[in-house]
Amino acid sequence: MEDQKITEYIQSSLDKGKSKEEIYKELLGQGLGIDAIQDAFNQITTKEEKEETQKRVIRIIVTIGVILIGVGIFSFIAANWQEMTKAVKVSIIVIAMVASYTGGWFLREKWHYKKTGEALLLLGAIIYGAGIFLVAQMFHTRGNWPDGFILWMIGTIVMAFAAESSSLFYLAIPVGIIAIVGHPFGILTFGIFGIFTGYNPFLLTSSFLLLTATIVTFIAGWLVKKRMPPELKEFY
Amino acid sequence: MFGFFNFLIWPILIIGVIFFFVRFLRRRRKAEVIKEKDWYLQFSLSKEDTVSQFFFLFSVFFLGVTILAFNKDLGDPLSLRTILLLVSVIGLGIGYYFKVIYTLAVSLIGLVGWWGAQAAEWAQGKDIKGAALFVGLLFISILFYLLSRVHEKKVKFKRVSIVYLILGLIPVTATLFLFSTKSGLRTLGEITKGASFFASWEITFSLFVFLVSIVGILVYALSKNLIFKPEALVIGFLVVLFSIIAFLPEQTMFLQQRMQQWRYEYYRDINLSGSGILWAIIFNILVLIEAFGLVLLSYFKKEGWLNKIGLLFVGALFIVKFFEWQNHWGSNPLLISMAVVMFLTCGLTVYLLVKSLRKKFNLKIEDKIYSVLGLVPLTFFLFLLSSESGLKNFNFNVQSLPFFSYLLILTTIYLLLNLILWFYFFRTKINLFREITFLIAFLFLLTLIILVFPHKNLFTESNELSGLGIFWAVVFNLMLFSEIVGIIFLGYFNNKNFFINLGIVFMSILIFVKYFDWFFAFLDKSIFFIGAGILLFVVGWFMEKGRRYMLSAIKKEEISQNQ
Numbered sequence: 001m002e003d004q005k006i007t008e009y010i011q012s013s014l015d016k017g018k019s020k021e022e023i024y025k026e027l028l029g030q031g032l033g034i035d036a037i038q039d040a041f042n043q044i045t046t047k048e049e050k051e052e053t054q055k056r057v058i059r060i061i062v063t064i065g066v067i068l069i070g071v072g073i074f075s076f077i078a079a080n081w082q083e084m085t086k087a088v089k090v091s092i093i094v095i096a097m098v099a100s101y102t103g104g105w106f107l108r109e110k111w112h113y114k115k116t117g118e119a120l121l122l123l124g125a126i127i128y129g130a131g132i133f134l135v136a137q138m139f140h141t142r143g144n145w146p147d148g149f150i151l152w153m154i155g156t157i158v159m160a161f162a163a164e165s166s167s168l169f170y171l172a173i174p175v176g177i178i179a180i181v182g183h184p185f186g187i188l189t190f191g192i193f194g195i196f197t198g199y200n201p202f203l204l205t206s207s208f209l210l211l212t213a214t215i216v217t218f219i220a221g222w223l224v225k226k227r228m229p230p231e232l233k234e235f236y
Numbered sequence: 237m238f239g240f241f242n243f244l245i246w247p248i249l250i251i252g253v254i255f256f257f258v259r260f261l262r263r264r265r266k267a268e269v270i271k272e273k274d275w276y277l278q279f280s281l282s283k284e285d286t287v288s289q290f291f292f293l294f295s296v297f298f299l300g301v302t303i304l305a306f307n308k309d310l311g312d313p314l315s316l317r318t319i320l321l322l323v324s325v326i327g328l329g330i331g332y333y334f335k336v337i338y339t340l341a342v343s344l345i346g347l348v349g350w351w352g353a354q355a356a357e358w359a360q361g362k363d364i365k366g367a368a369l370f371v372g373l374l375f376i377s378i379l380f381y382l383l384s385r386v387h388e389k390k391v392k393f394k395r396v397s398i399v400y401l402i403l404g405l406i407p408v409t410a411t412l413f414l415f416s417t418k419s420g421l422r423t424l425g426e427i428t429k430g431a432s433f434f435a436s437w438e439i440t441f442s443l444f445v446f447l448v449s450i451v452g453i454l455v456y457a458l459s460k461n462l463i464f465k466p467e468a469l470v471i472g473f474l475v476v477l478f479s480i481i482a483f484l485p486e487q488t489m490f491l492q493q494r495m496q497q498w499r500y501e502y503y504r505d506i507n508l509s510g511s512g513i514l515w516a517i518i519f520n521i522l523v524l525i526e527a528f529g530l531v532l533l534s535y536f537k538k539e540g541w542l543n544k545i546g547l548l549f550v551g552a553l554f555i556v557k558f559f560e561w562q563n564h565w566g567s568n569p570l571l572i573s574m575a576v577v578m579f580l581t582c583g584l585t586v587y588l589l590v591k592s593l594r595k596k597f598n599l600k601i602e603d604k605i606y607s608v609l610g611l612v613p614l615t616f617f618l619f620l621l622s623s624e625s626g627l628k629n630f631n632f633n634v635q636s637l638p639f640f641s642y643l644l645i646l647t648t649i650y651l652l653l654n655l656i657l658w659f660y661f662f663r664t665k666i667n668l669f670r671e672i673t674f675l676i677a678f679l680f681l682l683t684l685i686i687l688v689f690p691h692k693n694l695f696t697e698s699n700e701l702s703g704l705g706i707f708w709a710v711v712f713n714l715m716l717f718s719e720i721v722g723i724i725f726l727g728y729f730n731n732k733n734f735f736i737n738l739g740i741v742f743m744s745i746l747i748f749v750k751y752f753d754w755f756f757a758f759l760d761k762s763i764f765f766i767g768a769g770i771l772l773f774v775v776g777w778f779m780e781k782g783r784r785y786m787l788s789a790i791k792k793e794e795i796s797q798n799q
Binding site: 157166170176180183206207210211213218224 | 289297
């Protein structure tokens, strides 16, 4: 058998789900040497690695691009923030978020630019998070700061389910960690502070928001677990 | 020199963490996971697994914070301990029901934390010795270890078993490591002070329940052949030992008392008492048995990861001992660097030995590992020795070193292991024989120089090199130069480009270091930098030319050999 044919045979066998050992046995049975089979395997691996590297490069480039665009937009807005009216500010946030999500969805679903589309969806979720804090600051909303992160996490989880985007799930994880770490500090330290001053800034709304976060994360965990590939279900 | 290490440690740590997370979040092919023999050791089996595990964990944490918040709103009717217990029990239920290991691990830690806090509460005002609480926690760890054995047979509980195993193994190992050192023995002495745990019926009852559970599970595991008999014997011995500690009357571990000083030098000239020596012997033997026992267990159970953990513990043992014995050397950077070099090369030898005995030898990879782990630290150590600061650290009285030193033990182990490796390579004609001989020769010579040859009074009163100082400076500079040239020639004679490149890099570093060393003080700064620039060009040109020449010579030789 020619080298090219061996490679093609191995590739088609792998696609059929045959194990490496099985393919080795079959080819050895056809009278081929171990070195020739190994070379063919190496060729396939190199090809796959090359493709994987190219994909990774694209992913890195578009993610860096998104971050740079995000930083650019935020710095521009920050520089002109004081001069803008509240309506303009809110419009900028909402339009940027909607544009990002829409662009991301179209790029991913309609034009099949999967990586670029995912990156834009991620940008949309970041703008949503930044928007929560900017709106709270604009309208002088009274609240505990980790509440913002809980709202951000819940919104991101909902969007992740809607868009079926794994990068949004990954974004929700660090955001959730900040909320979990931030809240007990507020509850415990202000409790001690309150004993001396009689002032307790912790709000009851936070307690209900925390309860919502408990329910949302539990349901999210359960739903994501249900999506587990069937091959892996034997491990659970 | 340590400033240099401090400077390096943060970037390395950050890169390490990023690398870990990138690997952790890397999307793996499902088929790959199933085929992997050690699939249950993966933090994540798929992206869905990662995300759901995190969300379940979050829900438990959020539940805890929610209860904490409502508790506060309602005027703190529940104590923090009760909340911890409640959340841990719920977490445990979620962990088991959904087989989510992150939640399970955190809940188990929460339960242990709850017992610790509750026991401290029970002991309050009764002056109960800390040993009882400590032993209670160790009993829980042993229970976890046994539970891991009970869980491991079923595929669905394989990952749960690993969680129990880790939570069981780490505290017991850490305790054995701790008590095998002087500072640990001091702690052991401290926790034996106070009244018996019988003063609190709650603690007594807890310890009794733990003990009965351990015995029950041990008997069950033995009857179902879930545990090896020698393993059960070691566990039984540990339980008896920990029980004795719980009953132990107050122990005086040291002959002298120095209560106020907590610094590391505390133990330098304090000797152990009779009971201190007894406990030191017991725990040092136990820690050795545990570390090597795991390696042995891995061969019986045919599980590579257990072997790795065992080897990791052996390595950790050397590091713990290194830090403990370090204060005998008066924190001399030279001796510490020498110990690090020896430690790394010992690890390298064990690695090569294991690989060669299993006949898994891939010369292309082993060559690089050998060069990086063996030759790079040796070269930098020689750089240190050949510099002025290195000579200042070298200026100490050899006779002041303790006879039974860490370096001596490491050197002996190193030489013994290398002799086996050397003999094996010589017989099988594996192409690393020359390199191994080269490294052994240099390290043996250095050990002799540092631990045996006299090297006191290397500097005069005016801080200039004395006759003996000049002698050693010349020796070390010559050793460094010959070592670098040796690496290049090793590459040349064995047709290994990597060694040639490595040698050329070292040579250019040597030229630069010596240029800075000798000319910086004498030249005008601008001339110095212009000179450095020109030197860079010249070194670059020679490096390129030299490398091309060497590589073409190797290729010519290969062609002539093929013909």
